[in-house]
Amino acid sequence: MYDVIVIGGSFAGLSAATQLARARQKVLVIDAGLPRNRFADEAHGFLGQDGRAPAAIMRDARRQLGRYPTVELLSGEAIGAEAADNGFTIHLGVGGERQAARLVLATGVTDALPAVPGMMERWGATVLHCPYCHGYEMRDLPLGVLAAHTMSPHQALLIPDWGPTTYFTQGAFEPDPDQLRALADRGVTIERTPVIALLGKAPALAGVRLADGRVVELAALFTAPRTRPATALAAMLGCAHEDGLTGPHVKVDARGATSVPGVWAAGDAASPMHNATLASAAGVMAGIGAHQASIQPTVQ
Template sequence: MYDVIVVGGSFAGLSAALHLARARRKVLLLDAGLPRNRFADEAHGLLGHDGRPPTAILRDARSQLLRYPTVEIRTGEASVVERIDDGFAVGLSSGAEARARRLVLATGVTDTLPPIPGLRERWGESVLHCPYCHGYEVRDLPLAVLAAHPMSPHQALLIPDWGPTTYFTQGEFEPEPAELQAFAARGVAIERTPIVALLGEAPGLDGVRLADGRELNVAAIFTAPRTAPTTPLAAMLGCEHEDGPTGPFIKIDQWGATSVDGVWAAGDAATPMHNATLAAAAGVLAGIGAHQAGVRAAPR
């Protein structure tokens, strides 16, 4: 019986596990090995790691975590979870089972991009989500915002700080009158004819082809994919969810506690704001919250 099982081995999960390990708790980290940012060659805006490959950051974090004798890491997908008398039982896709008194869910989200050929092949390279993470690397180039949900005009208002911007409504997400005024003030061009194809050899981007046959010069596209929980574990446990601009996320309090006693959540699965630094910070809070709850339940 572990004190805590942490499901998810990226920034949030590793951060939660580290703080639990430093509190000398017996921790199992389950890692499916598919971090959300695996498509990006470099991480940016992460203090002390700017420009490093995310895989290298996570590799070093795992190595540091394993220095603590109370930690175990298993590679595998957690496929089922249920409450038991003294905690929780987590079943892995391999058929193995692990039990713990408490859980931290750092399971992340899965991205669904707009259905345009070529977007997936360029994801993380020339098709991007976060300008704070990747905008500087495409600065001063012709940039596009591909509308994917009602918040897309807000994204388009940000991008001109990195380069000349065109907002593609895709014939669906027309800016409101106030947003149109802000577009004019920020120099954002609007294109209402949908993009139907991306040009150039992936993962690079030379331009886009529109439904009317025109081709426009574009070097990078920003878009916000639809997101969904990577695993059904939180739903299996009955954790409450909230609706975010791109998809549902687990409802938590300031310490990462979910609506289910004994379960915490952190990272992209538990917030509408997705960023490696924020995920790591949320992991700290969830790990400390899970530790302190254990202290209250059974003082050492």
């Protein structure tokens, strides 16, 4: 019986586990090894780690976490979760189960990109979602924003700080009059003919082909994928969800507590804003919350 099982071994999960380890809690980290950031060669904007590969950051974090004697790391998939006497039972994909008094879910999300040929093979390299994570590396190059939801015009307003920008409405996300004026003030070109294909040898991007046959040269294309929880564990446990800009996420309070007593959530699975630093910070808060609940059981 563990004090806490942390499910997910990326920025949020390992940050939570570190706080718990330092509180001398008996912790199990279960990691399926499929982090959302596996498509990116480098992480940016993360203090002290700028430009390093996410996989290298995680290797160092696991090595450091492994020095704490109360921590175990398990490579595998958690496929089921349920409340049990005095805690929770987690079912593993390879068989077997583990029990803990409390849980931290840092299971992340999966991305569904717009249905345009050439997107997936460039995801994380030249098809991007976060200018703060990747924009600097594309500075002063021709950039595009492929509309995917109602906040896409806002994304298009940001991107000119990194390079000349074209906003592709895809015939579905037309800016309102105020947005059109703001985009014009920012020098954004509006293109209403839909993008039908991405061009160039992936993962590089040379441009996009429009439905009328024209080609627009681009070095990178920003968009907002639709997201969904990477696992159904939170739903199995009965955790409340709420809608974010790109999809549903687990509803949590300021310390990461979910609607289910004894369960915390952190990272992309529990936030409408997705960023490595924010995920790590949320993991810290969830880990602290899960520890303090052990000494104040009525408080989450």
